[in-house]
Amino acid sequence: MLRAVAEGGSGGCRGCRGHWGAPHPSAPPYPSELGLRLRLMGRTLQDQLSPLAPGTGSWGPPGVPRDPQPPEEADVVVVGGGVVGWSVAYWLKALEARRHGMRVLVLERDPTYSRASTVLSAGGIRQQFSLPENIHMSRFSASFLRNINEYLGVPNEPPVDIQFQPSGYLFLASPQDAEGLEATVKVQREEGVQVTLLSPAQLKDKFPWIDTEDVAVASYGLEDEGWFDPWTLLTALRRKAMSLGVLSCAGEVRGFVTSAEDLMPPRGPDPLSARIKRIHVYMQDSLEYQPVTCAIVVNAAGAWAGELLETAGLPEALRQPLPIQPRKRYIFSWHCHDGPGLSCPFLIDTTGAYFRREGIAGNYLGGMSPPEEEEPDPSDLSVDHSYFQEQVWPRLARRVPAFSSLRPGSSWAGYYDHNSFDRNGVVGAHPRLSNLLVAAGFSGHGLQHAPAAGRALAELVLKGRYETLDLSRLGWSRLVQREPLVEGGVV
Amino acid sequence: MRGGRGHARGAGPGLGGLDPYLGAPYIWGSPIGVASSPIHMGQPHRGCIQPHTYGAAQPHIPPPRTHMHLKDIYGPNVAAAAFTLSLGGSVRYEGQEQWLRPHGPWQERVLQLRSVPVWGLDLSACPVTYSGLGSLEPLPHLAHLDLSACPHVDDWTVARMRALAPSLRSLSLSRCPRVTERGLATLHHFRELRHLDVSGLNVPSPGLVRILLEEMLPGCRIVGMELDTPPKGTT
Numbered sequence: 001m002l003r004a005v006a007e008g009g010s011g012g013c014r015g016c017r018g019h020w021g022a023p024h025p026s027a028p029p030y031p032s033e034l035g036l037r038l039r040l041m042g043r044t045l046q047d048q049l050s051p052l053a054p055g056t057g058s059w060g061p062p063g064v065p066r067d068p069q070p071p072e073e074a075d076v077v078v079v080g081g082g083v084v085g086w087s088v089a090y091w092l093k094a095l096e097a098r099r100h101g102m103r104v105l106v107l108e109r110d111p112t113y114s115r116a117s118t119v120l121s122a123g124g125i126r127q128q129f130s131l132p133e134n135i136h137m138s139r140f141s142a143s144f145l146r147n148i149n150e151y152l153g154v155p156n157e158p159p160v161d162i163q164f165q166p167s168g169y170l171f172l173a174s175p176q177d178a179e180g181l182e183a184t185v186k187v188q189r190e191e192g193v194q195v196t197l198l199s200p201a202q203l204k205d206k207f208p209w210i211d212t213e214d215v216a217v218a219s220y221g222l223e224d225e226g227w228f229d230p231w232t233l234l235t236a237l238r239r240k241a242m243s244l245g246v247l248s249c250a251g252e253v254r255g256f257v258t259s260a261e262d263l264m265p266p267r268g269p270d271p272l273s274a275r276i277k278r279i280h281v282y283m284q285d286s287l288e289y290q291p292v293t294c295a296i297v298v299n300a301a302g303a304w305a306g307e308l309l310e311t312a313g314l315p316e317a318l319r320q321p322l323p324i325q326p327r328k329r330y331i332f333s334w335h336c337h338d339g340p341g342l343s344c345p346f347l348i349d350t351t352g353a354y355f356r357r358e359g360i361a362g363n364y365l366g367g368m369s370p371p372e373e374e375e376p377d378p379s380d381l382s383v384d385h386s387y388f389q390e391q392v393w394p395r396l397a398r399r400v401p402a403f404s405s406l407r408p409g410s411s412w413a414g415y416y417d418h419n420s421f422d423r424n425g426v427v428g429a430h431p432r433l434s435n436l437l438v439a440a441g442f443s444g445h446g447l448q449h450a451p452a453a454g455r456a457l458a459e460l461v462l463k464g465r466y467e468t469l470d471l472s473r474l475g476w477s478r479l480v481q482r483e484p485l486v487e488g489g490v491v
Numbered sequence: 492m493r494g495g496r497g498h499a500r501g502a503g504p505g506l507g508g509l510d511p512y513l514g515a516p517y518i519w520g521s522p523i524g525v526a527s528s529p530i531h532m533g534q535p536h537r538g539c540i541q542p543h544t545y546g547a548a549q550p551h552i553p554p555p556r557t558h559m560h561l562k563d564i565y566g567p568n569v570a571a572a573a574f575t576l577s578l579g580g581s582v583r584y585e586g587q588e589q590w591l592r593p594h595g596p597w598q599e600r601v602l603q604l605r606s607v608p609v610w611g612l613d614l615s616a617c618p619v620t621y622s623g624l625g626s627l628e629p630l631p632h633l634a635h636l637d638l639s640a641c642p643h644v645d646d647w648t649v650a651r652m653r654a655l656a657p658s659l660r661s662l663s664l665s666r667c668p669r670v671t672e673r674g675l676a677t678l679h680h681f682r683e684l685r686h687l688d689v690s691g692l693n694v695p696s697p698g699l700v701r702i703l704l705e706e707m708l709p710g711c712r713i714v715g716m717e718l719d720t721p722p723k724g725t726t
Contacts, residue, residue: 146621146647163673164646164647164673165646165673165676166646166647166649166650166673166674166676166677167676167677206679222653223650223651223653341703341706341707342672342675342676342679342703342704342706342707343676343679343707360672360695360696360699360700360703361699
C-alpha cells in the first residue's frame with residue numbers, strides 16, 4: 001500500500017495523495033469515525049512521504065547524482081556524518097521520545113567515508129584516562145556498547161554485533177613516568193575503574209612474551225576495555241537513527257547566514273551574540289547550494305571542526321576559533337608466527353608505540369604517535385612505510401622479542417581531530433553564537449567517547465542542561481579563558 | 492529509586508517477577524545484587540530512556556531499608572544461593588554431597604547454611620545476565636560453575652567473571668549461543684582452572700581456538716572444539 005503511493009508520488013498520481021482520505025464513491029458508506037481514522041492515517045502517511053517528495057523519484061538527468069537533496073528547513077542540522085555526528089542525531093531522536101518530532105538532518109560531505117576518522121580507527125575503548133570526565137564518558141560508552149541491541153536494535157533487522165574483544169589495555173611506564181602512572185591510576189580507582197598495577201615480575205608472569213627491561217610499573221585495565229569494530233557501530237547508529245526519522249544528505253557546508261546581518265550597518269558596538277539562521281549546503285561536484293533554515297547547528301566535523309568555523313558568513317566579531325586540526329596517524333598491520341597469544345591486551349609501550357592483536361590467526365596492528373616536531377603532512381592520507389621500518393618496528397621488537405621477525409601486511413592512515421590547546425574534546429555551546437554546538441577535538445579517543453558525547457549534547461539541546469554526564473568542564477569556556485584541561489593519556 | 496523502578500514492572504511480591512534482563516529477581520521484598528545499569532532494561536524501549544548519573548553532581552541519597560541487598564543482610568553465600576535457586580539452578584555447598592535443587596522450600600535451608608561456603612553453582616539453561624553476575628561476585632570458595640546453554644551469557648559476561656578467577660577450578664560454557672572466542676580470550680585470568688568445557692560454541696576454526704586455549708591455560712583440560720568436530724547444526 002505504501003509502495004503504491006510512493007511510486008505514484010512523482011508520477012501521474014500526484015493528485016491521488018491529496019484525495020487519500022476521501023471515501024471511494026461506489027464503496028458502502030463508512031461510519032464517520034472510520035472515515036476520520038482513514039483521514040488521519042492518510043495525513044500520517046503524507047508526513048512520512050513528504051521528505052521524499054521532490055527530487056527522489058526514479059528519473060533524473062543522466063550524470064547527476066540521485067542522492068536526496070537537503071530539505072529547505074530542518075530543526076537540527078548535524079554537520080559531519082561520522083560516529084559522533086550520528087550519535088548526536090540518534091540521541092536527539094531517542095531522548096525526544098516522540099514521533100514526528102523535530103527534524104534532524106545529518107550532512108556528510110564524503111559519503112564514501114574515505115577520510116573519516118571513524119572507520120580508519122583502531123577501535124579501542126579504555127577507561128584509563130587522567131581526566132574524570134573522560135573516564136565517565138568511557139564508562140557510559142562501554143555500557144552503551146554492552147547493551148547495544150537494547151539501544152540500537154531495529155525490529156525485523158539482524159542484531160548488532162560489534163565484535164568487542166574485552167582484552168584490556170596495558171600501559172607500561174619507565175622509571176621516570178612511574179610516579180605519573182601511579183597517580184593517574186589513583187584517580188581512576190577513585191572513579192571506580194577496575195585497574196591494577198603490575199610490577200615487572202608480575203608482568204612477566206602474566207605475559208611471558210614481554211621483555212620487561214626499562215619497565216618500572218604497568219597498569220592493566222580489567223573491565224570494559226578492549227577493542228571493537230567501528231564501522232559496525234557507525235552503521236548501527238545510522239540505521240537506528242534513520243529508523244527514528246533522521247534525514248541524511250551528502251553535502252558540504254560552506255556558508256552561514258547569521259542574524260548579525262539583520263542589523264543595520266554598524267552603528268555602535270559589535271553585536272555581542274548572534275544566531276545562525278541558515279546554512280548553505282553545497283552538493284557534491286556542483287556549484288549549486290541549498291540554503292537550509294535551521295534552529296540549531298551541531299559541529300561534529302571531527303578533524304575539520306576548526307575549519308568549519310572559518311567558513312564564510314560567520315561575523316568577524318563573533319569568531320571564536322577552534323584549535324582543532326587534522327593530524328595524520330598511521331596504522332600498520334603485520335603477521336607474526338609465534339607472537340603473543342589470546343591473552344594479548346592493547347599494549348602501549350613506554351616509548352608511545354602501541355599494538356594489539358587482530359583476530360586469532362597471528363595478525364597484529366599498531367603504530368605510534370610521532371613527537372610534535374615530526375608530524376607528517378596532513379594534506380593527504382598516503383602512508384610513509386619507512387616510519388614503520390625505522391620508528392615503530394624497532395621499538396615494538398625491543399618490547400616483544402617475538403616481533404623481531406614479522407611479515408608486514410597492509411597499512412593505512414587516518415586523522416586524529418587533534419585539539420592543540422589541551423588534547424581533550426570540546427563539547428558544548430559556542431560562547432557567542434547562541435545556536436551552534438560542537439562535539440569534536442577528542443584527539444584520538446573520539447570513537448570511544450561518541451555515544452557519551454552524543455547523549456550529553458542531546459540532553460543539552462532537549463533539556464538545556466547535562467543530566468547523565470556532566471561535561472561542563474569540557475566546554476568552550478576553557479578555550480576562551482585559556483585554562484587548559486590536559487589529558488595525560490593520549491596515545 | 493533505581494532498583495524499585497526496574498522491578499516494578501511485571502514483578503509481584505514474594506517470589507514473583509522473574510526479569511531476565513535484570514537477571515535478578517524480586518524476592519522477599521528486596522532486590523538481589525542489582526548491579527548498576529544505565530537503563531532499566533526491564534522496561535521496553537519506548538524511546539524514553541531513564542537517565543543514570545555518571546559523576547554528575549547530585550547529592551547521594553541512601554536507599555531506603557527495603558532495597559538493601561541480600562548480600563548486606565545475610566552475606567554472600569545466601570545471596571548467591573538464593574539468586575541461583577530462584578533462577579532455576581542448583582547449589583552445592585562445601586562438604587555436602589547433594590545438590591540443593593529449587594524444588595520445595597529451599598529458603599530455610601539456604602538461611603541455615605548461610606555461613607557454609609558455596610562450592611558449586613549449576614546455572615545451566617538459566618536466564619542469568621551480565622548484571623546478574625553481580626550476585627556471584629564475592630564468592631571466594633567457588634570451585635565449580637556451570638553456565639552451559641545460558642541464552643544471555645555473552646562475551647561481556649565471561650569477561651566479568653574475572654572476579655571468580657582465584658578459586659574456580661571447573662567451568663562450563665558449552666552451547667552458550669552468544670559466547671565467542673573473544674570472550675574465551677579473557678579466561679587467561681583463571682590460573683586454577685583445571686576443566687573447561689567449550690563444546691558447541693560458535694567460533695570460526697574451532698581447532699585453532701582450542702590450540703590457543705591450551706596455550707593460554709596450560710594446566711587445564713579442555714573439552715570440546717576438537718579438530719574433526721562437525722560444524723554446529725549437523726549430526
